[in-house]
Amino acid sequence: MYILVINAGSSSLKYQLVDKDTRELVDKGLCERVGSDDSFHKHGLDSNECVVASRLPDHRAAVQAVLDSLLDPRTGSISSLDEIVAVGHRVVHGGEHFSASVVIDDEVIARVEECIPLAPLHNPPSLAGIAACSELLPGATQVAVFDTAFHTTMPPKAYVYPLPYEYFEKHRIRRYGFHGTSHRYIAARASALLEKPLDELKLITCHLGNGCSITAIDKGISVDTSLGFTPLEGLMMGTRCGSIDPAIVLYLIETLGMTPREVNDVMNRQSGLLGISGLSNDLRDVRAAAEAGHERALLAYEMYSYSAKKYIGQYVFTMAGVDAIILTAGVGENCDRMRRMIFEGLEPLGIIIDQDKNALRGFERVISAENSRVKVIVIPTNEELMIVEDTLALLS
Numbered sequence: 001m002y003i004l005v006i007n008a009g010s011s012s013l014k015y016q017l018v019d020k021d022t023r024e025l026v027d028k029g030l031c032e033r034v035g036s037d038d039s040f041h042k043h044g045l046d047s048n049e050c051v052v053a054s055r056l057p058d059h060r061a062a063v064q065a066v067l068d069s070l071l072d073p074r075t076g077s078i079s080s081l082d083e084i085v086a087v088g089h090r091v092v093h094g095g096e097h098f099s100a101s102v103v104i105d106d107e108v109i110a111r112v113e114e115c116i117p118l119a120p121l122h123n124p125p126s127l128a129g130i131a132a133c134s135e136l137l138p139g140a141t142q143v144a145v146f147d148t149a150f151h152t153t154m155p156p157k158a159y160v161y162p163l164p165y166e167y168f169e170k171h172r173i174r175r176y177g178f179h180g181t182s183h184r185y186i187a188a189r190a191s192a193l194l195e196k197p198l199d200e201l202k203l204i205t206c207h208l209g210n211g212c213s214i215t216a217i218d219k220g221i222s223v224d225t226s227l228g229f230t231p232l233e234g235l236m237m238g239t240r241c242g243s244i245d246p247a248i249v250l251y252l253i254e255t256l257g258m259t260p261r262e263v264n265d266v267m268n269r270q271s272g273l274l275g276i277s278g279l280s281n282d283l284r285d286v287r288a289a290a291e292a293g294h295e296r297a298l299l300a301y302e303m304y305s306y307s308a309k310k311y312i313g314q315y316v317f318t319m320a321g322v323d324a325i326i327l328t329a330g331v332g333e334n335c336d337r338m339r340r341m342i343f344e345g346l347e348p349l350g351i352i353i354d355q356d357k358n359a360l361r362g363f364e365r366v367i368s369a370e371n372s373r374v375k376v377i378v379i380p381t382n383e384e385l386m387i388v389e390d391t392l393a394l395l396s
């Protein structure tokens with residue numbers, strides 16, 4: 001019996017099929033450019049990966065294509081859809097309604113719909129994926145796992161913005177935080193690696209990829225996080241600017257004559273590593289250019305690391321200390337140079353990186369030196385596994 005994990009984006013749908021008992025990854029794939037004429041579907045584990053010819057006009061067609069591939073006698077891994085007992089859906093925004101994963105029913109769907117204005121790009125595709133799976137897999141339990149849920153433990157001083165209070169009361173304008181499933185996973189893994197229960201630890205978890213967020217976790221609960229009302233606040237990211245003086249937005253509109261839509265596009269798609277380097281949002285490209293002497297690529301690289309350093313510093317103070325700092329996602333897991341820059345000069349504060357361990361790649365490991373008071377740990381994230389665990393817990 002299997003759990004299907006679905007992560008539906010605005011024009012994509014990623015999936016994994018996981019064995020319910022062994023947690024083994026049995027199959028996976030990705031539908032890309034859903035809704036456009038050049039859509040395609042990659043199916044299969046790494047060595048068996050193949051591109052399946054598919055027209056995918058919408059997310060229902062994508063789910064149908066996924067199920068067809070899973071059932072295909074040559075490429076698939078199941079012989080009947082009844083073998084899929086549950087589907088775990090990643091849902092980006094659950095607002096204030098959900099502090100944990102839930103079995104999906106009509107009320108849950110209505111609540112996720114209510115959050116559409118807060119996540120107009122993310123929640124509609126999740127809802128489309130849920131509707132398609134409910135229709136095509138009527139016997140399977142559908143579960144929603146929210147990116148926001150882990151952060152519902154933050155205290156008001158961390159989530160209320162210093163605007164007139166009625167903006168919070170009437171319009172629910174507040175910090176929600178995202179990447180919660182990733183932060184929860186790496187915190188749990190860190191606790192296991194350190195052989196200490198979460199409720200005895202102060203952790204700072206850093207999800208550094210194309211999107212970035214840093215979370216302060218005190219005794220296992222999220223007490224502050226860098227992403228805010230939307231996934232734009234906080235650190236500089238691949239194409240997102242992160243926190244800037246809000247008056248810049250007014251200046252762009254009123255003085256430079258840009259429309260709100262243009263400003264939104266600039267802040268979300270043309271800023272960050274891409275905007276500063278003028279080259280790419282991919283840190284590998286920026287790093288190569290920086291090493292070849294490209295000045296703006298070097299600046300972009302330095303700004304990315306400085307922004308991470310600032311948030312880590314804030315949370316050390318707000319939690320009055322830290323036992324371990326954990327890094328994950330594309331950059332956090334893979335880029336030794338970025339990790340070195342983030343922690344450079346922090347030795348007097350008891351954070352000492354072992355550069356030999358830092359240079360290794362690809363598995364969970366402590367990269368701080370034996371004499372480092374604060375442990376620094378690299379943990380590859382596994383949001384899908386968390387979704388499977390939550391789904392199984394709700395099934396039982």
Ligand code: AMP
Pocket residue numbers: 208209210211238281282283284285287329330331334335336
């Ligand atoms: P993610 O959003 O977690 O998929 O992370 C994507 C980011 O990770 C991109 O900016 C990639 O350039 C970066 N990344 C992946 N592998 C490496 C690597 N070996 N060195 C530097 N950056 C990397």
